[in-house]
Amino acid sequence: MSATVQAQYATQTLDGRDNLVEVERLTKHFAVKQGVFAAGKGIVHAVEDVTLTVRKGETLGIVGESGCGKSTTARLIVRLLEPTAGAVRFEGRDITHAPQRQLRPLRRQMQMIFQDPYSSLNPRKSVGQIIGEPFSIHRTEKDVKRRVQELLARVGLSPEHYNRYPHEFSGGQRQRIGVARAIALQPRLIVCDEPVSALDVSVQAQILNLLKDLQKDFDLTYVFISHDLSVIRQVSDRIAVMYLGRVVELSESEALYEHPRHPYTAALLSAVPRHSPTTGTAQRKRIVLGGDVPSPVNPPEACVFHPRCPRFQRGHCDVETPILRSFEPGHEAACHYPVERWPMTEEELRRPLGATAGDSNETNG
Amino acid sequence: MTDFGAGASSTLLDVRNLSVRFRTRDGIVQAVSDLSFTVRRGETLGVVGESGSGKSVTSLAIMGLLNRERTDITGEILFEGNDLLKLKPDEMRRVRGRDVSMIFQDPFACLHPMYRVGDQIAEAVLAHQKVSKKVAMSRAVELLGAVGIPNAAIRARDYPHQFSGGMRQRAMIAMALVHNPDVLIADEPTTALDVTVQAQIVELIDRVKRDFDVGVILITHDLGVVSETATHVMVMYAGRAMEYGSNAEIFAGAQHPYTWGLLESMPTVEKKLDVLMPIEGSPPSLLHPPPGCPFHPRCKYRFEPCDKLRPPLAEIPGGHLDACHLPPERKREVWANRIVPEIAAPA
Numbered sequence: 001m002s003a004t005v006q007a008q009y010a011t012q013t014l015d016g017r018d019n020l021v022e023v024e025r026l027t028k029h030f031a032v033k034q035g036v037f038a039a040g041k042g043i044v045h046a047v048e049d050v051t052l053t054v055r056k057g058e059t060l061g062i063v064g065e066s067g068c069g070k071s072t073t074a075r076l077i078v079r080l081l082e083p084t085a086g087a088v089r090f091e092g093r094d095i096t097h098a099p100q101r102q103l104r105p106l107r108r109q110m111q112m113i114f115q116d117p118y119s120s121l122n123p124r125k126s127v128g129q130i131i132g133e134p135f136s137i138h139r140t141e142k143d144v145k146r147r148v149q150e151l152l153a154r155v156g157l158s159p160e161h162y163n164r165y166p167h168e169f170s171g172g173q174r175q176r177i178g179v180a181r182a183i184a185l186q187p188r189l190i191v192c193d194e195p196v197s198a199l200d201v202s203v204q205a206q207i208l209n210l211l212k213d214l215q216k217d218f219d220l221t222y223v224f225i226s227h228d229l230s231v232i233r234q235v236s237d238r239i240a241v242m243y244l245g246r247v248v249e250l251s252e253s254e255a256l257y258e259h260p261r262h263p264y265t266a267a268l269l270s271a272v273p274r275h276s277p278t279t280g281t282a283q284r285k286r287i288v289l290g291g292d293v294p295s296p297v298n299p300p301e302a303c304v305f306h307p308r309c310p311r312f313q314r315g316h317c318d319v320e321t322p323i324l325r326s327f328e329p330g331h332e333a334a335c336h337y338p339v340e341r342w343p344m345t346e347e348e349l350r351r352p353l354g355a356t357a358g359d360s361n362e363t364n365g
Numbered sequence: 366m367t368d369f370g371a372g373a374s375s376t377l378l379d380v381r382n383l384s385v386r387f388r389t390r391d392g393i394v395q396a397v398s399d400l401s402f403t404v405r406r407g408e409t410l411g412v413v414g415e416s417g418s419g420k421s422v423t424s425l426a427i428m429g430l431l432n433r434e435r436t437d438i439t440g441e442i443l444f445e446g447n448d449l450l451k452l453k454p455d456e457m458r459r460v461r462g463r464d465v466s467m468i469f470q471d472p473f474a475c476l477h478p479m480y481r482v483g484d485q486i487a488e489a490v491l492a493h494q495k496v497s498k499k500v501a502m503s504r505a506v507e508l509l510g511a512v513g514i515p516n517a518a519i520r521a522r523d524y525p526h527q528f529s530g531g532m533r534q535r536a537m538i539a540m541a542l543v544h545n546p547d548v549l550i551a552d553e554p555t556t557a558l559d560v561t562v563q564a565q566i567v568e569l570i571d572r573v574k575r576d577f578d579v580g581v582i583l584i585t586h587d588l589g590v591v592s593e594t595a596t597h598v599m600v601m602y603a604g605r606a607m608e609y610g611s612n613a614e615i616f617a618g619a620q621h622p623y624t625w626g627l628l629e630s631m632p633t634v635e636k637k638l639d640v641l642m643p644i645e646g647s648p649p650s651l652l653h654p655p656p657g658c659p660f661h662p663r664c665k666y667r668f669e670p671c672d673k674l675r676p677p678l679a680e681i682p683g684g685h686l687d688a689c690h691l692p693p694e695r696k697r698e699v700w701a702n703r704i705v706p707e708i709a710a711p712a
Contacts, residue, residue, distance in 0.1 A: 065559035066530075170647045171416075200415040201586060202663075205630040205643030227559065230632040234641060254637060271564035272634045273589030275616065276710040288568060289561045292529040 019092075020189055020221045021054040021077055026086035028072055032297065042297045046072040048245040050086070051324075054189070059215070059222040061236030061253065063229060063268075067293055069245040070225045074191045077223060078110045079103055090189075108138055111182040115194035117174030121166040127152070127177055128162040134184040151180040155210060172203035176210065183214060191223045196231060208235060229272050233257055238330070241265045244296055244304040250324060251331040259342045261333035263311045263349060266342065287346045303336070311337040311352040377547050377580045378404040378427070378465075383440035385422050385431065385604075394651045396422045397604045400440075401678075404548055404580040409571075411595030411612075412584045413627070417648050419604035420584045424550045426450075427582075428467050429457040444548070463493045466541040470553035472533035476525040482536050483509070483521025489543045508539040511576070512569060531562035538569060542577055549573070550582045555590060567594055588631055592616050600624045603649055603659035606678050610685025620687045620696045622666045625704050635710040642707070658690070666691055666699070 028047040047069040054060045054077075062070045075081045077088060079095055087096045095106060114120035121130055131148045135141040149159035155176040166174055175195060182190050192211065196204040208231065214220060226232050232239060232253075239256050241249040241264065249262040260266045270287040289308045294300055300307050306317040316336055324332040337352035385397040397419040404410050412420045425431050427442055429449060442449040444464060449457065469475050477485060486505035487498065494501070502521070509517035512535040525533060534554060541549055551570060555563040571594055574581050583595055591598055591612075598615040600608040600623065608621040619625055626644040646663040649655050655662055661671040670690050678688040681696075689696070 065561065172647055200648075201588075201627055202415060202630050202644035203647060205632070205641035206645070208632070208641050209643060228632070229560070230634040233634055233637055234632045257634070257637075268560055269634065271560045273564075273567070273587065273593045274633075274635060274710070275588040275592040275628065275631065276633060276635055276708055286564055286568075288564050292531050292562060293559070 018056050019053045020056045020090070021223075022087075022089040022092075023050060023052050023054075023073075023077060024087045024089075026050045026073070026076055026088065027084045028069075028076055028081060029084045045245050045296050045299050047076065047083075048299075050242075050245075050247050052240055052247060052250060054221060054223055055238075056188075056221055057215075057219055058237040059224050059235050061232040061239040062223065062225045062242060063227065063232045063239060064242035065227060065268075065293055067244075067296060068242040069296075070242050071193055072245075073242070074112075074193055074223055074225050078112060078189070078191055079106070080112075108134075108140075108185045109188045111185070111187040111190050113175075113178050113182045113190060113192045113195045116198050117171055117178055118166075118198070120178055121174055123166050126163050126165055127157075127169075130166070130177060131180045131184055134181060138185060140185065147184070148180075151184055154183075154214075155180045156206075170203075171199050172206055175199060175207050179207070179210060179214070183218060183220075186218060187220070189221045189223070191225070193225045194227070195224075197226065197228065204231070211235070229268060241268070244293065244299050246304060246334070247324065248305065248335070249333040251333075255328065255331045259339070261327055261331065261338040262305075262335045263309050263337070263339060264305050265333075266339050266344065266349065267310070270343075285345050287349060303334075310346060310349045311335075311339075313337060313352065375405045375407075376403050377406055377445065378582075379441075379443040380423075380427070381441040381443065383423065383426060383442065384438070385419070385426055386437040388435050388437070389652075392652050395604055395654055396651055397426070400601075400604075400606055402599055402606070402609065404582055406547070406578055406580050407574065408596045409574060409581040409583050409594055411591035411598045412582060412601060413586065413588060413591055413598060414601035415586060415648055417603075417651065418601040419651075420601050421552055422604075423601075424467065424552050424582060424584055427465060427548075427550065428461055429454075430461075459493070462489065462541075462546070463544040464546055465548040465550065466544070466546040467550040467552065468534070468537045468541050468554050470556050472530060472537050472557065473525075475537055476528075476533060478525055481522055481524055482528060483523075486521075486536065486540045486543065489540050493544050504543065505539070508542055509536065511542070512536070512539045512573070513565075514539075529562075530558050531565060534558060534562075534566050535569065538566075538573060542573065545577060547579055548582065549577075549579045550584070552584045553586070554583070555587070556585070563590075570594065588627060600627070603654055604651060605659060605688065606686070607660065607689075608685070608687040609678065610687075614685040618684070618697075618700060619704070620681055620684070620693075620700065621689050622664045622691070623660045625699070626663070626665075628704065628708050633708065633710070638707075658688070 026047055027049055030044040030046055032042050032044055050073055062073060064070045076083050083096060087094060128148050131151055132144045135144045141147050149162055152159050152161055157173060157176055196207050215222060224235050236253045239251055239253050240247045243264050249265045260269055267287045267289045291308050294307060302319050302321045303317045306312050322334045322336050324334045326332050337354060340353050381401050383397055383400040387394040387396055400423060414420045426438055438450055483502060483505045487501035490501035490504050506517045506521050509521055514520050514532060514535055528536060555566050558566060567590055585591060595612055597611055599606050602623050607623045629642040630644055644663050649659055657672040657675055661667045676688045676690045678686050680686050681693055
């Protein structure tokens with residue numbers, strides 16, 4: 001299938017729900033000065049050619065390691081950043097280069113929840129001021145205090161907390177304040193950027209359940225960013241796996257975990273430590289990727305994953321860029337040698353189907 | 366049944382009734398209360414708990430890194446029979462890094478940004494050994510190679526910013542191994558790292574344990590990491606041990622409601638759960654710990670004595686140690702019928 005057909009396929013609605021956000025060939029480059037004395041200039045390829053959609057009422061999970069471009073993608077979607085190339089459409093409207101004046105009414109529709117509930121709340125403002133600020137900016141509410149107290153109750157805090165300050169709250173409670181602020185204007189879309197990563201395990205589930213309830217009650221659409229595959233599985237309807245600025249796999253949630261197609265997804269899944277009683281200790285053979293994520297200033301040629309990939313084939317993967325192709329309805333991956341079945345051991349993963357003995361670097365190396 | 370008998374020949378570290386109190390402006394913070402555990406050669410003790418559970422304070426107490434002026438420490442920390450708490454500061458300095466060493470959570474904060482990585486490790490060599498700088502440097506290079514840094518001789522000349530997060534954590538592990546310590550304390554060594562790099566570091570610590578024949582204390586909030594690497598597990602809450610046993614005893618038969626809560630609330634990668642089961646509420650303030658069992662305000666299984674009487678950490682008949690008033694048969698029943706079906710991986 002060609003790239004254009006793919007792009008069309010990706011923006012179509014699969015189950016009759018309309019798309020809230022459509023992102024097409026989105027690219028973001030940042031200029032950097034290299035070296036302390038600004039000798040040369042480089043470009044960080046933060047997001048490269050990302051095409052995806054967010055459907056109304058769904059949770060799209062974006063998962064990947066640090067530096068993979070997941071947060072940049074989210075910031076591009078809500079237009080906190082302006083893309084270098086590509087397009088962002090919100091409810092069919094092109095907002096790629098919309099000026100601030102046009103963006104402001106849109107901001108009511110799109111809100112964010114941030115990772116660190118310690119730095120995302122102004123310590124000098126009371127809870128009432130923090131949650132009430134969206135109302136004063138957008139002048140939508142007369143009885144702000146009453147609304148804020150309703151919101152406090154809705155996120156599981158007490159209305160009496162109105163005059164308290166952030167430092168008086170625990171991490172989980174602060175994140176509830178951040179959630180209340182995000183839902184204040186009844187947005188359509190909320191981008192959750194690692195909303196539970198800074199919280200203790202026992203509290204994580206509280207916030208995840210709260211987000212789930214709110215989604216049901218207010219018909220919210222989430223873009224949920226996390227590095228944690230366990231969290232992503234629990235919250236997402238569909239998942240985009242990102243690596244070095246590119247979407248390498250895009251799938252319905254359960255299909256991704258049952259049979260990952262991209263070797264990077266496979267390695268990520270196998271790297272997650274398990275704690276279920278049946279798995280026991282060290283029975284499972286982990287696929288351990290060598291090395292680290294390369295620098296996005298000089299991303300590898302062709303498939304960006306090839307220097308770390310157990311299925312790497314010289315002369316193919318480092319020459320031709322793989323495009324997202326479909327394996328089953330709603331499951332796409334960008335790989336020349338996709339994973340045939342799952343689970344697979346590292347040994348088996350190193351013998352990709354379709355690779356001739358001649359170009360395998362593993363058999364003779 | 367776990368043998369918790371102290372004084373066995375292979376016991377490296379024997380902590381007995383350790384309590385740590387901080388005197389603060391607001392009052393006394395009871396950070397660690399009456400903690401006892403042992404670490405043996407070739408074992409990894411996983412210490413699990415949420416923030417504020419006292420796990421890091423415990424490791425700082427062992428390393429002698431707590432400010433003694435503002436801290437009251439009682440109990441004993443026996444290293445090969447000697448009580449580390451009775452040592453003078455300069456005596457403790459000889460133990461630290463040589464007999465017991467530690468790696469920290471944030472490898473970014475632990476290396477000096479303006480010195481070469483190799484020089485920093487060589488400096489650690491010179492701290493306890495009278496050797497030439499050249500010898501120290503070759504030891505540093507050797508260790509960098511041992512922890513999996515490719516081209517160690519060349520990379521030793523790099524500055525920390527030229528290392529990735531995973532490589533910095535490897536360098537920290539190399540530095541901790543300089544004097545072939547007997548006990549290695551790893552405080553959240555993988556928390557700041559990405560999943561794929563985390564897997565590498567977990568395997569490295571396991572290999573180091575075998576190759577260098579050390580006892581490891583692995584402090585983490587991640588039950589998955591503990592379940593895959595620890596030989597023994599201690600679950601801490603509000604400065605106390607709630608449950609303590611071998612890996613199999615905890616992960617195939619946890620007996621404490623707090624451990625159950627942790628296992629249930631942790632999202633799993635193995636299946637999609639219908640509902641997540643959080644532990645309601647938040648951990649207690651250690652300035653004003655609740656009476657009775659510290660976990661009782663959040664416990665789903667609390668009953669009459671829990672808010673009055675603190676259950677001691679005691680041996681369950683035929684099993685490990687836990688601190689809970691529930692009758693053993695009730696615990697076995699809850700574990701088998703309610704917890705296991707909830708958290709077990711699909712076949």
